[in-house]
Amino acid sequence: MNPLFDKLTGKAVKKKDISVEEAMGLYKEGQKDPFMLMACSSKIREHFKGSAVSLCGIVNAKSGVCQENCRFCAQSGHYHTEAPVYPLMSAEEIGEKGREAHENGAHMFSIVTSGTRVSTAGEWETIYRAIGLINASGALSCASLGMLDKKTAGDLRNAGLYRYHHNLETSRSFFDQICSTHDYEEDIQTVKNAREAGLTVCSGGIIGLGETMAQRVEMAMTLRELDVDSVPINILNAIPGTPLEGIAPLAPMEILLTVALYRFILPDKDIKLCGGKEKNLRQLLPLAIVAGCNSLMTGNYLTTLGRDTANDLEMINDLGMTAKLEGR
Numbered sequence: 549m550n551p552l553f554d555k556l557t558g559k560a561v562k563k564k565d566i567s568v569e570e571a572m573g574l575y576k577e578g579q580k581d582p583f584m585l586m587a588c589s590s591k592i593r594e595h596f597k598g599s600a601v602s603l604c605g606i607v608n609a610k611s612g613v614c615q616e617n618c619r620f621c622a623q624s625g626h627y628h629t630e631a632p633v634y635p636l637m638s639a640e641e642i643g644e645k646g647r648e649a650h651e652n653g654a655h656m657f658s659i660v661t662s663g664t665r666v667s668t669a670g671e672w673e674t675i676y677r678a679i680g681l682i683n684a685s686g687a688l689s690c691a692s693l694g695m696l697d698k699k700t701a702g703d704l705r706n707a708g709l710y711r712y713h714h715n716l717e718t719s720r721s722f723f724d725q726i727c728s729t730h731d732y733e734e735d736i737q738t739v740k741n742a743r744e745a746g747l748t749v750c751s752g753g754i755i756g757l758g759e760t761m762a763q764r765v766e767m768a769m770t771l772r773e774l775d776v777d778s779v780p781i782n783i784l785n786a787i788p789g790t791p792l793e794g795i796a797p798l799a800p801m802e803i804l805l806t807v808a809l810y811r812f813i814l815p816d817k818d819i820k821l822c823g824g825k826e827k828n829l830r831q832l833l834p835l836a837i838v839a840g841c842n843s844l845m846t847g848n849y850l851t852t853l854g855r856d857t858a859n860d861l862e863m864i865n866d867l868g869m870t871a872k873l874e875g876r
Contacts, residue, residue, distance in 0.1 A: 550584060552577055557588040560815040561595050565772065571765045571809055578805050589808035589840035596816040597842040601864045602656065602872040603857060604690070604820060604843060605649030608850045609678075610636040610661035610671075618717065618727045619791040620754060620784055623662045623850065629789035636661065639674045643681025650687035652857040654846055655872050657682050658690035658713055664730065665694040672700075676707040683708050690750065695730075696738045701745035712742035713750040715780065719766035722759045739774050748777040750820070755806055756784035756798040756828070764806055768813040778843065779810060779817050783824035800832045804839045811840025818843045826855050834863050 552573055556566055566574075578585035612633030613625040622631035646657040659678055666672060675691065682689040691704065692713035704712065716735050717723065723732045742749050751774065753767055771779055783803055786793050810819050820843035821836045829836060837844075846857045864871050 549588075550577055550581060553581075553584060553588045556812060557591060560592045560812050563815060566812055568762075568765055568769060571768075571813055572762060574809055574812060575761050575765075575805060578808060582801055582805060582808075585808050586804060586835065586839040589811040590838050592811050592815050593819075593837075593840045593842055597818075599869040600842065600872040601837060601869050602818065602820075602843045603654045603846040603860060604656040604658065605646070605652075605654035605687075605847045605857070606658045606660050606692075606845065606850070607637070607642055607645040607649075608632075608662075609642050609659045610634070610663070611850070612662055614662040615664050616727060616729045620726065620757060620787070622787040622790060624790070627789050627791070629787055631787075636671050636674055639677035639681060642674075642678035643685065646678075646682035646687050646689070647685040649847060649857075650685045652847070653861050653871055654687060654857065656690050656711065657685075657687040658692055658711075660692040660713075660850060661694065663694055665696070672703075676703075679704070679707045679709050683710075694738075695734060696741050698741045698744060701741045701747060705745045705747050709747060711748040711750050711778070713780070714738045714742065715751055715753050715782075716767060716770065717753045718757055718759055719763040720770065721766060722757070722763045726757055736770075736774070739776065743775070749774075750778040750780060750818075751776045752778075752780040752782070752820070752822075754782040754784055754823075755803065756795070756824070757792065758795060761802075761806070761809075765809060765813070768810050771817075772814055777818060778820055779814055780820040780822045780845070781807060781810065781841070782822045783828040785824040785827055797828055800829050803828055804832065804835055807836055807839040807841050820845060823850075823854075834867060837864070837867055837869070 617626040688710040690711040822845040
C-alpha cells in the first residue's frame with residue numbers, strides 16, 4: 549500500500565486529525581492511484597458507520613424570490629430562472645410529503661424554505677406543526693430555514709426537531725466569489741446556535757463552483773472545527789439564468805476524490821451525497837459510497853429532479869449494504 553495512505557488511514561481510524569498538508573498530499577497521491585485511496589476511505593467509513601446507509605428526503609416548502617444573491621441558486625430573486633415561486637405549504641401538505649418519503653425508504657425528512665430566514669409568526673406556527681407531523685410519520689424531522697438565532701433554535705428543539713441544516717456553501721476564502729448579500733460569519737453563527745440549542749447539525753456545501761481542491765479542504769477543516777454531525781456534499785448542477793450557468797462540470801473522478809478526502813478529514817461524521825450526484829457522477833454513482841459517503845439525499849431536490857428512492861435502495865442492496873430506516 550502507498551505509505552501515505554497507510555499512515556493517514558491509521559490516523560483517521562484513531563480519530564487523530566489530519567492536517568491540511570496531509571490532506572493535500574492525499575489528493576496528490578490519489579490522483580495517481582484513486583481506487584486505492586477510495587479503498588482506504590471505504591475502510592474508514594466501515595470502521596465508523598458499518599454497512600448502513602441513511603436516506604434523506606426534502607420538500608421545497610417555500611420556493612423562490614430569495615433575497616440572497618448566491619451565484620448558483622435558481623431561487624435567488626436576483627436572477628431570471630424558471631424556478632417555481634410559491635408561499636409556504638400548509639403543515640398538512642408538508643407532513644404528507646414526509647409520510648410518503650418515509651414509506652418509500654427515507655430515514656430523515658427536511659423542510660426547506662427559500663429566503664434569508666423565516667420571519668412571520670404564522671409561518672413559524674406552520675413549521676412547528678409540520679415538525680410534529682413528520683415525527684409522527686416515523687421519519688426524523690429536519691429543517692433548513694435560513695439564518696437562526698439562539699432563541700428560535702431552542703424553539704425548534706422544543707417543537708421536536710431532530711436536525712437543523714445550514715450550509716456554509718464553500719470555504720471562507722472563496723465565499724465572496726459566490727455571495728455578497730451576507731457574511732460568512734453569519735452562517736457560522738447559525739450552525740453554532742443550532743448546536744448550542746441541542747439540535748444535531750447538518751452543514752456542508754457545493755463543489756464545482758470554481759473553487760480549488762485546497763478550498764474544499766479548507767471548508768472541510770471549518771466543518772471539523774464546528775463539529776457538525778452530517779456533511780452534505782452537493783455538486784453544482786448549473787442552472788440557466790444564474791451567473792454560473794456556463795461553468796464546466798467537475799469530472800466524476802474529481803468528485804470521488806473529494807468524497808474520499810472528506811472521509812479522511814471527517815472520519816466519524818455522516819457524509820451525505822446530495823444534489824447533482826446523478827448528473828455529475830452518472831455511471832460512477834455507486835462509487836461515491838465506496839469512496840466514503842454513508843448517506844444519500846433521495847428523491848427530488850429543490851428545483852431539479854433526482855432519483856427514485858427505489859433505485860437508491862437497489863444500489864445500496866447491490867453493494868451489499870443496508871438502508872438505515874429507524875432510530876437515531
